[in-house]
Amino acid sequence: MTNRAVIIGAGQGGFQAAMSLRQEGYAGVITLIGAEPGLPYQRPPLSKAYLKSGEADKLTLRPASFFEKNAVDLHHSTTVDAIDRKAQVVRAGGRDFAYDHLILATGTRNLRPPIPGLDRALDLRSLRDAARLRAELDRPRRVAVIGGGFIGLEFAAVARALGHHVTVAEAAERLMARVLSPEMSARFLDMHRSMGTVVHLGQPVTEVTADGIALADGTCIAADLLLLAAGVVPNTELARDAGLTVENGIVVDAMLSTSDPAISALGDCAVFPDPRTGQPVRLESVQAATDHARAIARRLVHGARDAYAAVPWFWSDQSDWKLQIAGLAGPGDSAHQDENGAVWRFDGEVLTAVETINDAKTHMKVRRLMAQSEGQPILRSSLAAEAGDLIA
Template sequence: MKRIVVVGASAAGLAAAETLRREGYDGTLTLIGDEPHAPYDRPPLSKQILASEWHPDRLALRPPDDLAALDLELRLGTAATGLDPGGRAVLLADGTRVPYDGLVVATGVRPRRLPGDGSAHVLRTLDDALALRAGLGAGRRLVVVGAGFLGAEAAAVARRLGTEVTLLEPAPVPLAHAVGDEVGRVLAAAHLDHGVDLRTGVRVAAVTEGGVRLVGGELVEGDQVLVAVGSLPNTEWLAGSGLTVDDGLVCDQYCEAAPGVYAAGDVARWYNPLFGTPMRVEHRTNAAEQGMAAARNLLHPQARKPFAPVPYFWSEQYGLKVQAFGRLRGHDEVAVVEGDLDERRFTVAYRTGDRLTGVLALGMPPKALRGRRQAIAARSPWRDAVPAARTP
């Protein structure tokens, strides 16, 4: 291959570019990003950046000299708007065509919006975080729509800064779809303990200038509104390309979407043979690992390896660190294997069928998960992996 193009200049895209060079690729390597910034880390946006603990410069994934050493053709601040697979070219917003022999799609996701939320904040980019941060502090009121991990982290930081926070969630238990009712209730209690006005089972009709209007007519007042109701994969630019799009760019177990076209990171919906199901994972660790895997498989098609990770994610709220491995969603059973839910120090395991498929620890040392990731990777039977499990 003489030209490889990576579309998406964040964790997955940078990991793909670095891997290509590390594996010996010395051809033209183009990295395209719609933001003007060099690749930076996103998880700190809802934590250290929002809390004013970090200067934005600390977000850079690599120092300038390391980026320069990759000998990249950088196209920052210009979005990809189309793909011509027949002509093997990426079309950009400025009207240019970037030819390729191999392509890695790593365009990530964007926040979902709500009716009338043009005045509301979202939290995906550095600019988003800085704009939201400017309105936080004592005497200010923030309404957060969506009590998922992003909304919960932002709510926790805002409370720490003295902001009055109302957290709105349509489900009866926050995060139950991701971690189960039991863990969701523990995290909800932490919000209440720290003075958050948590309202569950409510639905938003629209965002207004003065706050949020609920279905039923009630106005929840706020100086700022953060909409954190999930995300959408950035796949619109692939319309008409012939690639299959279904909640992400659909790929096989090698992360290949079409001959010579691979995907990585939040935008990729690939078949994970370890769990026997397609999945799309929006977590930082997965983005880097999948970027590396996609690059290797693109560069060495005769020695491709399935991408079959045990996904990992973490979150921190009110000083409580949540860490999890595996696939937690759609589980059949959750059981405590160490600690106590009431004390907010525990490890829980998740069963799907007769297998251990996930494990989560809250307020526990890293060793609490030691060995359990390997058990998930080995597809260990539930009874063998968690013989001392107890139902909450």
């Protein structure tokens, strides 16, 4: 066991790493360093409940007393500038923090494509971003959302429910195309349009003008509030400058260790081998960040050497629809919609994911089934027997 654990990034995964280390019995010094001000908080409500309620207190993951009681040395508003791997030290704001083990939990930042005028568009990543957007929604607005992924659509649903005029512009041919089956994309498109949101598909934004946005086909959309929600880039610069392997994320092995055994990486910034396919994957989800953190803590405290194998799952709340995804489908996976509306995804004969709307029971059953399979493929042919009445 190491004596000094330093965690860079005090978001969902960094916080969980500190908490799990203590829960597993880590007796050394834990230092948690985060660039953002204040206590670690959860991001998912920023595009959901918080936009309506404005209750920032409810976002905090634990009160200040938790950090004192558990002897977690939290340095907020502190950006780490460099990692010296030879000296096993991180440098932040003129101070040095020595480590025996370092955990990188630096997350992502918003992707800002090179579109003229884009600096007028707001982001939705941090509590500060969300507070600004909330204030903007206090008066009638013509809202344009650039990007029809989870965050853009969640924001669009809230803005529309508050009575604003809302347009979504998505460059791909369908909504949430990166993560969802065409069947589910179509259902969400209908739902958003039935709320009165205007949705443009297959048309990249080419310019942000004083009056709104212009699309590739020449369409001009009048807007006085613009949200950019066109994806993220992982924060990998620290790792790259320290000589760690970086490819669309900080590369880790099946035990979430980087190319330096004294450094682990987790959450949104980490590329790890997908337990099912072995292919490198980077997930942007609370599940991945927290399960990675728990696995790293078990390794550091107990020396656990088992490969990371947690079942991935995701959710998104849009209007009164809760989308849940158990598993991880590839873009080419087939889709079979059952009579209850769940969409089952297959890679050939192997079940990869199940998408549901407002059906927590099926979602949980599938997650259990996937966990029980312990990495063995769940075949379409065996599904009726294994999943009982799940698939129609």
